[in-house]
Amino acid sequence: MSTSPEAYHHGNLRDALLAAGLAALEGAEGKAPSLRELARVVGVSATAVYRHFPDKQALDAALARAGLDLLGKEQAAAAERAGGGSQGFTETGRTYVRFALAHPALFRLMFTQGHPVDGSATPDEAYALLTANSRALVGDPDGAETLALQSWAMVHGIAMLMLDGRIPADDALIERLLDTGNLSAQSCGSSSEESP
Amino acid sequence: MSTSPEAYHHGNLRDALLAAGLAALEGAEGKAPSLRELARVVGVSATAVYRHFPDKQALDAALARAGLDLLGKEQAAAAERAGGGSQGFTETGRTYVRFALAHPALFRLMFTQGHPVDGSATPDEAYALLTANSRALVGDPDGAETLALQSWAMVHGIAMLMLDGRIPADDALIERLLDTGNLSAQSCGSSSEESP
DNA sequence: GATTAAAGTGAACGCCGTAAACATAGAGGT
DNA sequence: ACCTCTATGTTTACGGCGTTCACTTTAATC
Numbered sequence: 001m002s003t004s005p006e007a008y009h010h011g012n013l014r015d016a017l018l019a020a021g022l023a024a025l026e027g028a029e030g031k032a033p034s035l036r037e038l039a040r041v042v043g044v045s046a047t048a049v050y051r052h053f054p055d056k057q058a059l060d061a062a063l064a065r066a067g068l069d070l071l072g073k074e075q076a077a078a079a080e081r082a083g084g085g086s087q088g089f090t091e092t093g094r095t096y097v098r099f100a101l102a103h104p105a106l107f108r109l110m111f112t113q114g115h116p117v118d119g120s121a122t123p124d125e126a127y128a129l130l131t132a133n134s135r136a137l138v139g140d141p142d143g144a145e146t147l148a149l150q151s152w153a154m155v156h157g158i159a160m161l162m163l164d165g166r167i168p169a170d171d172a173l174i175e176r177l178l179d180t181g182n183l184s185a186q187s188c189g190s191s192s193e194e195s196p
Numbered sequence: 197m198s199t200s201p202e203a204y205h206h207g208n209l210r211d212a213l214l215a216a217g218l219a220a221l222e223g224a225e226g227k228a229p230s231l232r233e234l235a236r237v238v239g240v241s242a243t244a245v246y247r248h249f250p251d252k253q254a255l256d257a258a259l260a261r262a263g264l265d266l267l268g269k270e271q272a273a274a275a276e277r278a279g280g281g282s283q284g285f286t287e288t289g290r291t292y293v294r295f296a297l298a299h300p301a302l303f304r305l306m307f308t309q310g311h312p313v314d315g316s317a318t319p320d321e322a323y324a325l326l327t328a329n330s331r332a333l334v335g336d337p338d339g340a341e342t343l344a345l346q347s348w349a350m351v352h353g354i355a356m357l358m359l360d361g362r363i364p365a366d367d368a369l370i371e372r373l374l375d376t377g378n379l380s381a382q383s384c385g386s387s388s389e390e391s392p
Numbered sequence: 393g394a395t396t397a398a399a400g401t402g403a404a405c406g407c408c409g410t411a412a413a414c415a416t417a418g419a420g421g422t
Numbered sequence: 423a424c425c426t427c428t429a430t431g432t433t434t435a436c437g438g439c440g441t442t443c444a445c446t447t448t449a450a451t452c
Binding site: 036037046 | 409410
């Protein structure tokens with residue numbers, strides 16, 4: 001029962017299935033891989049999968065979890081690269097949207113399970129990073145949570161709408177939408193603009 | 197070939213299928229209805245569906261379109277009830293999120309097609325209302341479009357995250373997130389809060 | 393009334409997720 | 423060394439799905 005990357009004929013079918021799943025989600029745009037297809041790719045009968053996952057939904061959840069971890073890592077790296085602070089905060093959001101566009105099928109899978117994808121295990125690096133960063137920016141705990149959730153909703157909405165083709169998946173547009181300074185125009189500044 | 201609501205044995209199977217589809221999407225939480233199931237409900241063989249829709253995707257697209265129209269009507273009514281202006285604008289967003297929570301399966305279907313659900317036909321009342329309202333609020337066309345898209349992304353993100361159980365589908369939380377005044381704290385006001 | 397095109401039917405195909413019964417191999421105890 | 427047991431895999435089978443094809447029926451048209 002080694003978890004090492006040995007041959008899997010006896011070894012870790014589970015990891016092989018997840019790897020095949022992630023690979024399938026990258027290619028062949030939009031199509032979620034079937035359980036049988038993954039088994040085929042890995043060279044195993046379809047029912048063998050059930051020795052490692054109770055059902056397809058569990059397999060999907062594991063894939064979603066893997067995707068979530070990947071996203072968390074990319075965001076952490078991006079935030080560090082940007083040097084934290086509000087600069088890093090924005091960069092985290094940018095990375096979120098970019099991730100969705102770079103891995104559309106995986107991203108959809110991640111957020112299309114009916115329920116939060118687990119709750120146990122390691123508790124979602126991406127979300128931890130988000131709350132930590134916004135707490136660092138705001139101070140007031142309630143305000144920090146609100147900012148965190150609003151930011152999440154914003155980038156998630158941008159990502160989803162772009163994935164669904166409702167708004168163009170344009171880099172410039174991402175930048176424009178990520179800049180939330182104007183959103184407050186109706187509530188914190190004058191309602192007239194800088195144009196004459 | 198009457199479009200009137202007559203018997204459908206010969207008559208409008210198409211509308212009957214759409215009605216059955218919308219009904220199915222309301223009950224039995226989360227599950228998207230199958231083509232065969234809808235045919236069964238309507239009392240017709242599965243293949244009869246193909247006389248009215250080229251494939252299942254087209255049926256789904258039609259259902260999505262119907263959902264979009266419904267959303268648009270509810271938003272328009274809500275905006276009018278609130279008396280337009282920035283009050284009506286916010287109300288439109290609130291209605292968007294409420295609609296998603298009230299019709300989760302339909303809402304998911306609406307935004308889960310790969311592509312924008314058509315583009316032809318009547319051009320999406322919801323979106324028209326959104327841009328019109330934000331143009332009324334901002335004046336500057338570019339700024340208006342940005343505000344429109346940001347607002348859309350925000351409410352869409354809130355809706356999606358709540359549907360997926362990532363954040364609690366809580367009425368109070370909706371209100372808190374809809375109030376975007378604080379979002380600009382980092383760019384338009386002081387970074388200190390009103391608490392001592 | 394005969395013709396014709398639209399609308400509905402039934403059987404069949406290959407895919408899917410899943411269940412049940414069976415096979416095999418490697419670990420552990422004796 | 424042997425036997426056993428458990429983890430892991432296989433085969434076969436079931437019902438549901440979307441879709442195709444060849445067919446019948448029905449209502450509208452000349």
